[in-house]
Amino acid sequence: QVVLGVDGAMVMAVDGVGRRIDRHAAWLIPAGARHEYAGLGENRQLVLDLPAASLALPQRLFDRARAVSIDPALTSLVAQLATAAAQLGGPADAARAHRFQWHAAARLCDALLDDASLAAPAVGLDFARIDRWLRARLAEPLRIADLAAHCGYGMRRFHQLFIDAFGETPHRYLQRLR
Numbered sequence: 001q002v003v004l005g006v007d008g009a010m011v012m013a014v015d016g017v018g019r020r021i022d023r024h025a026a027w028l029i030p031a032g033a034r035h036e037y038a039g040l041g042e043n044r045q046l047v048l049d050l051p052a053a054s055l056a057l058p059q060r061l062f063d064r065a066r067a068v069s070i071d072p073a074l075t076s077l078v079a080q081l082a083t084a085a086a087q088l089g090g091p092a093d094a095a096r097a098h099r100f101q102w103h104a105a106a107r108l109c110d111a112l113l114d115d116a117s118l119a120a121p122a123v124g125l126d127f128a129r130i131d132r133w134l135r136a137r138l139a140e141p142l143r144i145a146d147l148a149a150h151c152g153y154g155m156r157r158f159h160q161l162f163i164d165a166f167g168e169t170p171h172r173y174l175q176r177l178r
Helices: 072-086 091-113 127-136 144-150 155-166 170-177
Strands: 002-014 017-021 025-028 035-048 066-069
Touching (some): 002 072, 017 025, 017 035, 017 066, 035 072, 127 170, 144 155, 155 170
Antiparallel strands (some): 002 025, 025 066
16 A cells, blocks of 8 residues: 555554655555554545555565655656546446556656665666556467567566566566466
8 A cells, every 4th residue: 555645644653653644755555564544634645555466566665664755756746646536436437446546556656766765676677667568468478578678678687677676577477467
């Protein structure tokens, strides 16, 4: 789960550690982490509940609960995503809401990975691009070499970057995605 401040502020505790969340901060919360919050006056947050199996969500961002600072460029992105989320309807809009969650996750995680404190050896993989490419071709026979070429890497280099970023091979990830 990703909790981002949009308007106002709240205090959120994750696994017993509290932090004020406003439009300049967010929580990255791994599955199973205990969390609670209290709003401070009028407030609004963007909460993204996301499956851990997405390429848009590098596992290293969720290896532990962490509060992160949001820079001005990311603050603008969060505001845009919150506006888009508010336009989603109820259950009839479920498929559109699902696509929105994946798109938002890809954009947010890509922006968060630009933060030097969260960077890892796999900087250079375009998570949103990989995710879109794979999802568009799930019904087709896929070769990892084709994905590597699509991303501009040789097979060996791509394979190593992928393992460094996600802790599993591209083939294993594709099997789980299917």
